[in-house]
Amino acid sequence: MELLVAVTQSIMRSVNTQKRPHLTADLAFGILAVLIAFAIRLWDLNATSLWYDETFVLVHAREGIVQAVTGLFREDNALPLHGLLLAIWIKLAGDYEFTARYLSVLLGTIGAPLVIRVGRAVGAGLKRTADSAAGRPMSGVGAGLAYAALPILVYYSQEVRMYALAMPLATGFTWAGWRLLAERGSRKRGAEIAYVTLGLLMMTAHLFAGLAWAVTGIWGTLTLVLTGDPASPAPPTSWKPRLSHTSWWRANILLAALAVPIGLWALWRLQTDATSVSAIPSEALRWIPILFGVGQYLAQPWTTLFVIVSLGAILACLIHTLRFRQAGSTLWLLISLTLPIAILFLMTSVKAKWNERYLLSSWGIALVVAIGIGWEHLLTCSLPRRLRSATRQSLEQLIPGIVGLLLIASWFALVAPALARQAEGTWAVALQDEWHPRPDFRGVTRYIEKHATGEDAIVVVGGYAAVAIDYYYEGPAHLFGIPLGTRILDTQNTADLQVLETLQQEAGTRERIWLVLWQDRLADPTNLVQSVLVEACHRLPVDTRFTNVGLLLFDIGSCRPLDQLATPAFPLDIAFEAPIRLKGYDLIQKDNMWEVDLWWHTTGDIDEDYIVFVHLVGSDGTMIAQHDHIAGDDAYPTSHWRVGTRLRDRFFLEVGEGTCRDCELHIGLYTMERRLLLADGADAVTIPLSYGGAGSAPQ
Numbered sequence: 001m002e003l004l005v006a007v008t009q010s011i012m013r014s015v016n017t018q019k020r021p022h023l024t025a026d027l028a029f030g031i032l033a034v035l036i037a038f039a040i041r042l043w044d045l046n047a048t049s050l051w052y053d054e055t056f057v058l059v060h061a062r063e064g065i066v067q068a069v070t071g072l073f074r075e076d077n078a079l080p081l082h083g084l085l086l087a088i089w090i091k092l093a094g095d096y097e098f099t100a101r102y103l104s105v106l107l108g109t110i111g112a113p114l115v116i117r118v119g120r121a122v123g124a125g126l127k128r129t130a131d132s133a134a135g136r137p138m139s140g141v142g143a144g145l146a147y148a149a150l151p152i153l154v155y156y157s158q159e160v161r162m163y164a165l166a167m168p169l170a171t172g173f174t175w176a177g178w179r180l181l182a183e184r185g186s187r188k189r190g191a192e193i194a195y196v197t198l199g200l201l202m203m204t205a206h207l208f209a210g211l212a213w214a215v216t217g218i219w220g221t222l223t224l225v226l227t228g229d230p231a232s233p234a235p236p237t238s239w240k241p242r243l244s245h246t247s248w249w250r251a252n253i254l255l256a257a258l259a260v261p262i263g264l265w266a267l268w269r270l271q272t273d274a275t276s277v278s279a280i281p282s283e284a285l286r287w288i289p290i291l292f293g294v295g296q297y298l299a300q301p302w303t304t305l306f307v308i309v310s311l312g313a314i315l316a317c318l319i320h321t322l323r324f325r326q327a328g329s330t331l332w333l334l335i336s337l338t339l340p341i342a343i344l345f346l347m348t349s350v351k352a353k354w355n356e357r358y359l360l361s362s363w364g365i366a367l368v369v370a371i372g373i374g375w376e377h378l379l380t381c382s383l384p385r386r387l388r389s390a391t392r393q394s395l396e397q398l399i400p401g402i403v404g405l406l407l408i409a410s411w412f413a414l415v416a417p418a419l420a421r422q423a424e425g426t427w428a429v430a431l432q433d434e435w436h437p438r439p440d441f442r443g444v445t446r447y448i449e450k451h452a453t454g455e456d457a458i459v460v461v462g463g464y465a466a467v468a469i470d471y472y473y474e475g476p477a478h479l480f481g482i483p484l485g486t487r488i489l490d491t492q493n494t495a496d497l498q499v500l501e502t503l504q505q506e507a508g509t510r511e512r513i514w515l516v517l518w519q520d521r522l523a524d525p526t527n528l529v530q531s532v533l534v535e536a537c538h539r540l541p542v543d544t545r546f547t548n549v550g551l552l553l554f555d556i557g558s559c560r561p562l563d564q565l566a567t568p569a570f571p572l573d574i575a576f577e578a579p580i581r582l583k584g585y586d587l588i589q590k591d592n593m594w595e596v597d598l599w600w601h602t603t604g605d606i607d608e609d610y611i612v613f614v615h616l617v618g619s620d621g622t623m624i625a626q627h628d629h630i631a632g633d634d635a636y637p638t639s640h641w642r643v644g645t646r647l648r649d650r651f652f653l654e655v656g657e658g659t660c661r662d663c664e665l666h667i668g669l670y671t672m673e674r675r676l677l678l679a680d681g682a683d684a685v686t687i688p689l690s691y692g693g694a695g696s697a698p699q
Contacts, residue, residue, distance in 0.1 A: 026139040030116050033144035037112040040148060041105040041157045044423035046097050049442035052518070054100070054160035055468040061087040062095055077269055079262065081204040082162035104164035108157025111168035112144050115368060118171055119143025121178040122333070123373045125326030126223070138320075138380075143372030149415045150368055151422050152292050156360055162206045163360055169202035170212040170361035177216040180248055181223060181328070192251045199255045202361065203262050210259075211340040211362035217252055218339065219332045224248060227327050288341065291356045292367060294418035306414045310367075312407050313374030320377035336366030371411075378404025425547070439518050439549035441465070445472035447544055447551065448514055452477045457507045458514045461495070461530070462523020469516060477514070480506045482529060494636050495524040497566055497599075497646035500532065504562040511557045512540070517550035525633035526648055528566065536565045566648060568599045575679040576669065579604030580638070582685055583646070585667070594653040598667065600631070602645045609637040610669040610676055613684075614651040619662040625653035631669065638669075663689045 050058070060071040060083055068087035072080035086103060093099040116139075123138020147153060156163040176198055179191035202209040224245050290296065293310065295303040314337075321329040340362040378400045425438065448458060454476035460466040466481030473479060482495055484502050507513060515530060524530070530552070533539075537559040542551050559565065568584025575581050579602055586597040596614050609630065616625040631638045632647055641647070668684035669676040675683045 026141060029139065029141040030113065030144060033116065033141055033148050034109060034112045036145065037148035038105065038109040040154055040419060041108050042102075043419070045101050045105065045158055047423055048425035048438045049440050050097055050100075050160065050468065050471060051438045051441060052465050052468050055441075055471040056464070057083050057086060057162075058090075058095060058100060058160060058471065059467045061090055063087075065091075078162050078206045079204045079265065081201065082165045082206075085165065086160070100160045101158055104157055104159060104161075107164040107168055108153070111153075111157070111171055112147055114168055114171040114175060115147040115365065115372075116140035116144040117175045118178070118365070119369045119372045121175060121182070122329045122369055123320070123376065125321070125324065126178070126182045126328035138373055138376050140372065142375040143369045146368035146371045146375075146411075147365075149412065149419065150292070150364075151294060151297065151415065151418045152356070153360065153364060153368070154419065155422060156357060163357055166202055166206040166209040166361045167365065169198055169205055170209045171365050173198035173202050173212055174216055174365065177220055180251060181220055181245070188247050192247045195251045196255045196258070200258050203259060206361070207262070207266055208344075208358040209361040211343060211359070212365070213255070214343060215332075215336050215339050215362055215366070219328075219335045220248055220252075222335075223328050223331060226331075288356060288359070288363075292359075292364060294414050297418035297421040298414065302414055305410070309407055309410045309414070310371055312403075313371040313378075313411070314367075316374035316377050316404070316407075317370045320373060320381070333366065333370055337363065337370065340366075375404055375408050378407065438547070439465075439468075440547040441468040441518075441549060442472050443544075443546050444516060444549055444551050445469055447542075447546075448477070449473065449475040452512075452514060455510055456512045456514060457510045458516065459503065459506075459529070460516045460518070461520040462518070464523070465516070465518045468518075478506065478510065483523065494522070494640070495526075495528055497528065497648060499524070499529060500566055501563040503529070504560070507556060507560075507562065511555065513537075513554045513556050515550075515552040515554065517552070518548070520550070521633070525636035526650060528648055531650075532562075532565045533559075568597070572599075572685075574685055577677050577679060578606055578608070578610075578669075579643075580606060580641075580669070582667065585665075585687065587665075587689075592655055594625070594655050596627075596651045596653060596665065598649045598651070600641075600645070600647045600649060602641045602643060604643055606638045606641055608671055609639050610671060612649060612651075612669055613667070614653065615666040615684075616653050616655065616660065617664045617666055618660070619664075624660060624663065625655050627651040627653055660689065665689065 057072065057076070060068045060075075060080075062068075063071060065084065065087045068083045069080045072078075072083040076083070086100070089103045090100065093102070119140030119142065120138055121140075123140060153167070156167070158164075173195065176191055176194040180188065180195050183191050199213055202212065289307045289310075290303055293303060293306045295306075298306075318330065318333060320326075321333065340359050344358055381400050452458070452475055456477040458469065458473070458477050458479040460469055460479070460481040462482065464481065466479060470479055480502075482499050482502065484506070503513075513533065515533065517530065520527070520530070533552075533554045533556075538555040540553040540555055542553050544551075556562065569586040571584040572582050581601045581603065582598060583601045584599040586595075586599075588595040588597075594616070598612065598614070611628055612631045613626065613628040615623060618624050629651070632641065632649060665687040666684045667687065668678075677683055678685065
């Protein structure tokens with residue numbers, strides 16, 4: 001206990017030192033926080049492979065500055081400010097893995113001093129209220145240290161994407177917003193220019209950085225309306241001083257006007273972008289503390305302990321702002337820690353697209369600021385006098401500091417092993433079914449280079465991931481993606497039966513096909529390519545497994561032509577009222593499990609999303625087995641089927657013991673409101689089955 005008290009006294013004396021001969025304590029600790037941020041982000045920078053998102057922007061950046069901007073503007077889901085910066089960077093430093101990621105390291109490191117400034121501003125309050133118990137305002141160093149080591153912020157400061165740029169821009173914008181409210185005179189003009197410029201740049205880096213504008217704009221407006229002019233020492237006596245802060249209104253109106261083209265672009269992307277998320281994640285609120293903590297690296301109970309330790313620091317931060325009546329700081333913290341999540345949920349209900357990284361520039365920055373201020377408050381405050389009468393005063397004064405040290409030590413004790421696992425590329429300990437590591441495209445490519453020949457073909461399903469394989473691959477095999485010619489992750493451009501024609505054309509006379517699978521459910525929702533090759537061609541062994549990416553090898557010399565491998569055993573041509581036709585079916589019995597394959601063909605645009613049902617009905621009308629699912633899988637609903645789509649849909653029926661004499665298959669489509677009728681008015685296709693399950697002509 002005596003040792004703990006002595007250490008606490010030493011640290012508290014250090015953080016309370018106002019001046020040193022050449023260097024203040026704040027500056028020394030601030031520099032240390034920046035150096036820690038840089039070192040952690042540089043740690044094992046190339047431990048994991050570049051993946052699709054990174055190689056996608058690198059492909060565009062390699063094409064030159066102008067081509068990078070125009071190409072990313074057409075194809076990316078973010079405006080191309082980061083792509084422009086990357087194109088300039090690789091011309092100077094090269095497009096190697098390390099140099100491309102090193103730019104993100106530098107951008108992430110720049111964020112550290114900016115977070116320190118925001119932490120200092122929030123800790124001091126708009127009226128520069130000093131912590132009278134400690135004799136000094138907050139330094140912001142605690143926020144800088146939390147920013148330096150939080151694993152998710154480190155991760156996205158190593159990735160070759162726009163998040164590394166958006167985070168420091170949004171942090172600078174937040175600091176400019178505080179200055180715009182608090183400064184007076186000529187400094188206010190500079191803060192106004194910085195506010196508008198940084199706001200425009202951060203939304204040009206990534207649209208979801210606009211959540212920081214939503215937080216700052218609402219916070220600043222409420223602060224002016226409720227508390228008056230923060231820069232004025234006198235309290236407001238009427239509405240006039242509350243509404244006369246012209247620089248605030250002018251800056252936000254100007255930023256809104258300049259952001260109109262960005263908003264129009266966002267509406268366009270809303271219409272053109274597909275999504276991999278089918279609904280609002282029901283457990284998203286559970287994901288947030290785990291993914292912004294250590295949950296993707298450490299198992300329980302350490303994940304929960306980290307959340308508790310972080311909440312303790314946030315509570316100390318709120319105690320600080322309330323104790324010293326920093327209304328503006330309290331309001332900013334409450335809005336920053338709630339509004340971005342609420343907005344993202346609302347946006348997700350319009351367009352189903354959720355990812356925690358969209359919160360990095362708003363909620364994530366507020367999180368580390370709150371944690372850092374809480375640490376500093378505990379280290380620099382003492383208990384109120386009314387609580388010090390029962391025990392020794394000297395010990396009571398140290399209790400908050402001791403608590404602060406324990407919180408900080410616990411926080412970093414949990415962060416350190418999480419960062420070590422992250423540096424090794426280890427993921428998904430606590431979220432085995434909900435989170436996935438970066439795919440090991442580098443390992444896959446090296447394996448193929450070692451074993452492939454010029455007589456091989458490499459097929460990437462989906463085709464957009466071909467850019468990642470192409471970045472690494474230097475061998476002689478022919479490389480192409482399915483669907484062909486696309487670099488965009490788009491579920492409206494998925495594989496149907498025409499893919500087999502592409503396979504035949506591209507593979508030509510080659511003897512083997514390497515099949516690379518990454519997010520193949522989105523590119524090939526009915527698993528057509530893999531299932532056809534597995535069923536018809538000889539599969540060769542691949543003796544290595546790769547993180548979050550599949551690799552299969554097939555001898556196709558005996559199963560060509562590939563475009564003839566997927567034809568229905570029982571051809572049909574049955575029209576529905578909607579522009580869709582059932583072109584045939586296949587029935588395969590495997591013990592008690594029956595596999596029913598249906599073959600669809602669209603002749604026009606389909607406006608609704610239908611569900612397909614396959615019912616096995618006995619001669620007495622009894623339902624023996626059924627399987628209903630979204631046509632083509634939920635990643636590729638019927639409203640996405642384009643004119644001319646030819647699709648195979650697979651169903652499984654558990655029939656049970658014995659045969660099904662005189663059974664029938666009933667096949668149809670429906671919505672929650674009604675069944676889709678056939679062209680002849682029937683509500684289902686009826687297929688009688690002979691003894692043992694073989695099909696006959698439908699009725």
